[in-house]
Amino acid sequence: MKAWQLHEHGEPAEVLKLVDVPTPEPGPGQVLVRVRAAALNFPDVLLCRGQYQVRPPLPFTPGVELCGEVVSGDGIDVGTRVIGTPALPHGALAEYALMSVADAFSAPDSLDDAAAASLHIAYQTGWFGLHRRAKLQPGETLLVHAAAGGVGSAAVQLGRAAGARVIAVVGGEEKAQVAAGLGADLVIDRHARDFIAEVKEFTGGTGVDVVYDPVGGDAYTGSARCIAFEGRIVVVGFAGGTVPTPGLNHALVKNYSILGLHWGLYKQHDLGLLTTAHEELVRLADAAQITPLVGGTMPLDEAPAGLTRLGAGQSVGRLVVVA
Known part of the structure; x- marks a missing residue:
């Protein structure tokens, strides 16, 4: 089979090579799937750079998310x-991949x-971020950074489905149009406007109840300046490249919470919650309340170019490699 290694x-x-390798054999508790589509994620870029928290032994095939058809196991x-x-090292950027049965969920027909x-x-x-960690309530105001990206666009849609008012922060006019199309109540182009001032004006000075931050750096610092009383900042990642160092005295005097979110840990602590979340997501997808934003598709041989665009912040939604 063909695989990027x-x-x-x-x-x-610069480092990915398209090679012919033997099709892997599923072990106990695994299935072999024919990859029908592989969604590119920022962790794939970090895996290539050797900067991800998981570092598979070389050589390996990246690709952390897929839709596939079970062929054996x-x-x-x-x-x-x-x-x-x-199951790395047999990732999704290949014609076939291995999956643990516990990590395989039914694909929505919709x-x-x-x-x-x-x-x-x-x-x-x-x-998990909005419901399990932040306990977002109907009528609350949610601020989403990088709202036109894969992670941010999902949070915008889930916030709307939960009955929240959603403020979307993006970088650039094209991404602003994308966020508006997702149904955000307010879209702020951080390149053109001060999102802190815009948030305070939109909320009448009270600030936002929940912040969903996959960016870090200045996005986090600004969020702390416009968080409401008893607000919650959900730290999802640091795609901006800078890990903030929050002042806990500021959290104390403003009475807000800083919540870390490492979704992968739920696989270790309560796998049943992933099934619960999947069932709810399928229900929302079938009801057309959420629809993943696919910003572009490409064949397998163009996967490195897609990862380059993703790593440079030049994509919206998910870029997807299709068979």
Whole structure:
């Protein structure tokens, strides 16, 4: 089979090589799937750079999210269409990948392969962040950074589905138009306007109840300046490249909470919650309350170019490699 492999760390376009390798054999508790679509995630870029918290031994095939069709293994019927995370080092940027049965979920019939491949990580993360960690309530105001990206666009849609008012912060006019199309109540282009002032004006000076921050850096610092009394800042990641160092005295005097979110840990602590979240996400997808934003598709041989665009912040929604 054809697969992109990494023999050294670096920028995706420089270190990924498309090679012919044997099709892997599923072990106990695993299935082999034919990859129908692989959604590109920022962790794939970090895996290539050697900067992700998980560092598979070289060589390996990246690709942390897919929609596939089961072709062999025990525990799931052959021919079943599934979504989820593959078992590295046999990642999704290949014609076939391995998955743990526990990490494979039924693909919603309401979504095509590209959209289904984009449902799992971003929307699971959003569901846990907004509902499990922040306990977002109807009528509250939610601020989402990087709202036109894969993770941010999921949070915008989930916030709207939960009955919240959603403020979307983006970088650039094109991304602002995308966020508006997702149904955000207010869209702020941080390149053109001061999002802190805009948030305070929109909320009548009270600030936002929940912040969903996959960016870090200045996004986090500004969020702390416009968080409401008893507000919650959900720290999702640091795509901006800077890990903030929050002043806990500021959290004390303003009476807000800083909540970390590492979605992957729920696999270790309460796998049943992932099933609960998946069932709710399928319900929302079937009701057209959420639809993964696919910003572009490409064949397997163009995957490194897609990862380059993603790493440079030049994409909206999910870029998806399709078979």
